[in-house]
Amino acid sequence: MNQLDATFAALADPTRRAILARLIQGEASVMELAEPFAMSQPSISKHLKVLENAGLISRGRDAQRRPCRLEAKPLAEANDWLERYRKIWEGNFQRLDALLGAMKAEKAPDSTDQ
Amino acid sequence: MNQLDATFAALADPTRRAILARLIQGEASVMELAEPFAMSQPSISKHLKVLENAGLISRGRDAQRRPCRLEAKPLAEANDWLERYRKIWEGNFQRLDALLGAMKAEKAPDSTDQ
């Protein structure tokens, strides 16, 4: 499983996305992370392991606590992948550039297309 | 399963990402999409169904062909979600703003941090 696979798979679960969102505010222990969820502690630990294996969190040691912190860099790769599609979703076109090329500016381009 | 779940889950498979990448170049039939892969046609059809259910492709009809085209809009939502983390991965900091606040500009801020 490559990095991109692992990243997207980790992000596919809403519990894990919520955990990452929480970690934007800073480090948190497993108990703290588990608190908002109607889910057992071992299940949260499992989600944390998925995030850790994907490189999206790292863990420290504070007495018996294992605080989690966000490691956002792998998200950059996912973001880069998505960027390839940006012009398509933002322009609301499907190969519009090629189409325009084929039409050879039949009409004056007035940019009112959306 | 919400939209974001479906989007990220669809993107977690390299075959599906390759199919989407191919579709940037324009519509393609199932056979055309299957060609680069050492995989049976029904398996490709299954992947296409996952992409369609996630709203990432739509399909037309051309005789017995069912051409696929990219529907990139759902990717915008995924991109928006990732954007929340951009300043973290780009700044190479972990709650640096809060940390700087706590230190109360102990040193003159010269912006050479990265």
Add this chain to the structure above:
DNA sequence: CTTGTATATAGCCAATCAGGTATATACCCT
């Protein structure tokens, strides 16, 4: 109406997943 081509569906299987409970481990405190 038969044949060929493109695609979808059904059913099988092994692997993974997401949850659970029970238990083990790690660390602190007295």
Add this chain to the structure above:
DNA sequence: AGGGTATATACCTGATTGGCTATATACAAG
């Protein structure tokens, strides 16, 4: 050492996944 707290691991289960083969459907062309 013994007790409490935080976390991890082991194991079970049902659902989902990703692949396969075999078969069904949709359409075009003769």
